[in-house]
Amino acid sequence: MREGFWIQSKTGSYRLVDDHARWIQRPENARGFELAEDVVQALGDLHWDFNGKGRRDILLLAMDQGLIRTRGHGPGAVTFEATLTIEETIKGSAKFMHLNCGPATRCTVSDLRRGETIIFTYGEAKPVIEAGDYRFLLPVWMRPTQFLPVRRPFVLLNNFDEMPGWSCWALPDDLDLNGLVAVLRRYAPQGSGWLALVDGRTWKLSPNCPPLTALQDLNPGLAERACPDCGWPCGGKAAPCQCQNSTICRGCGLPIFWPIPGRDFLTIHGEHLHAPLCCGYAHKCVHWPSVSVLPFDDLTRRGR
Secondary structure, three states: OOOEEEEEOOOOOEEEEOOHHHHHHOHHHHHHOOOOHHHHHHHHHOOOOOOOHHHHHHHHHHHOOOEEEEEEOOOOEEEEEEOOOHHHHHHHHHHHHHHHOOOOOEEEEEEOOOOEEEEEEHHHHHHHHHHOOHHHHOOHHHOOOOOOOOOOOEEEEEOHHHOOOEEEEEOOOOOOHHHHHHHHHHHOOOOOEEEEOOOOOEEEEOOOOOOOOOHHHHOHHHHOOEOOOOOOEOOEOOEOOHHHOOOEOOOOOOEOOEEEOOOOOOOOOOOOOOOOEEEOOOOOOOOHHHOEEEOHHHHHHHOO
16 A cells, blocks of 8 residues: 555654655645755655666665654555654654554554664554553563563562553562462462562462472372473483473573473373473563562452
8 A cells, every 4th residue: 555654753753645755845845844955855856667776866865864654554554654764763753652552453664774674563662652662672692681670589470460560579588489489379270471589480370380380289199200490291311300301591681492381281180291392482581670669568468
């Protein structure tokens, strides 16, 4: 489709257009975005051709003045193209995204000069964009290293007790491993997230799965095959427990790979055993500045 919007990155203002190149060639439209007169003249002098070099030259000249080209691609997908950096394009498009993108909108942001593109879902990126930390939307290897706002041990849970987003509670440092697990079994048995230990290990938490589920009560036979520390059933190197988890993301400090229960892993009556699988393709960094950091007594109050 040709219809879309031009966004002025400096102000966030935007205008609905028919064809991006033809629209910006019209002097009154270019002046409406406060482009310099020599640029207005240069745009008008370029020859428009459908999907050819002339049209591309018009688009690039307009983008070099700080304009961002955006358009929809079917339901739920929007592209943002500019010659600005990825960070500058997201910042300039933030107002447009807020007013026009839904939580499930798939946003593609491209820097045409440097050949860089990132893709994100607006609902997940919105807290980061509103916080102004645009670098966090870059690929993991390009993000700044984050510093955790809480000391170990702590528990990090997602959408716990009707609280939106991630929340973090510092845990008592005088408890041993079994004591920490007992605390979570009591106050957050359905919590999903991460348990960070003092010794540097970080365990994935899922409802009704080890180490929050007491295997001795659920399946005594399976409990004999579980790691005495993390509680995950372990069948050897092919089915590692969480204690062997050592690949840490530099962006958020959480493991990139972790064991997850397979489809037939431990039914409610214990009829099946499926060795843990290693998952890393779904890793999503936690944006720590957006995490709610709460005291331990808040967790105990909620779990009563």
